[in-house]
Amino acid sequence: MSTPAIRLKDVSIRFPIRKGVLRRVVGEVRAVDSISFDINEGETVGLVGESGSGKSTTGRGLLGLSHLSGGTVECFGQDLAALKRDRGALPRISQLVFQDPYASLNPRMTIGETLGEVLHVHRLVPPAEIGARVAKLLDDVGLRRETAERHPHALSGGQRQRVAIARALAIEPKFIVLDEVVSALDVSIQGQIVNLLQDLQRQRNLTYLFITHDLSIVRHVSHSIVVLYGGQIMEMGPRDSLFAQPLHPYTSALLSAVPVPDPRIERARARLEVRSEPPDPSAPLPGCRFQRSCAFAISRCQIERPVLRPIGSHDSRHVAACHRMDEPLVREALSRASHGALS
């Protein structure tokens, strides 16, 4: 089997909690807690989970922007730590695009100047060729060449997101972390940006980590899906298998919250709710991280942390961490809750 483009192994990311005038460390936030997954070259992994589950921290960790407290990341066969030591090596491989491009675009610079600056700083083309390369980048993301003369405030949200994508592409990366890139856009514009990203992926064999809390988008764009809760992976697997038969109560709860257009199916569906607030990442409980929110929790769930594993004759790449996922009654309840969602 070929080496994956990106490989995370037991990655943990913790942040110190500081208090008082001396800013003494009084605890730590376990934002990401020992997670492992791969992203194959030219493919998209969709990273889903509710707010605070550790999605952005994972993305930043992959780009060397958050310090890893434990574990390793391999980028195209090279260790992330070694890539970080070689200044400039990491940005040439990987780039970040996030939800609010307005915040990252200098309001006083034209779009042409912004894109030109990236090309100049990274010495990607000779100065005389920068104008032509900027025009090509604008073509690549479906913007008119005149956009180079405009300032960010004169653009729509969708156009600004295209500029942010062009800026990431300027460096010709192989891997891009897309953090909630369409969440703030109207549905029709979301579709256009998603199509653009998919076209670029096919043309350039790009590898994506697509972070979102929107399951319908993640289904559309991803080859496989990783479901995070409280900084841990609850379930992951190939997209079709995971949507057809979610194994974890949390994934089923996420799916059961997606409205189904057919009113007959919608009425017949059992709702599976996430019962409480997300877990406190500074005081993780022993056992299953989902226990306080789970409709199926039993005493074992408070003591023993479930490990990721497949069930029965299922696709072995599709795994979940739940003590009760093999029980027929639990399986049936999960399947009733997610029935019809996104089908």
Ligand SMILES: Nc1ncnc2c1ncn2[C@@H]1O[C@H](COP(=O)(O)OP(=O)(O)OP(=O)(O)O)[C@@H](O)[C@H]1O
């Ligand atoms: N720099 C930081 N210092 C301290 N805690 C942090 C820091 N960055 C993130 N956290 C904490 O880590 C946890 C995970 O945050 P993260 O931003 O990764 O979540 P997320 O899944 O991206 O959420 P959202 O959907 O709201 O963007 C949260 O509890 C957050 O408060």
Ligand code: SF4
């Ligand atoms: S291990 Fe227990 S608490 Fe965790 S998801 Fe499964 S049934 Fe629910």
Ligand SMILES: [Mg+2]
């Ligand atoms: Mg986030």
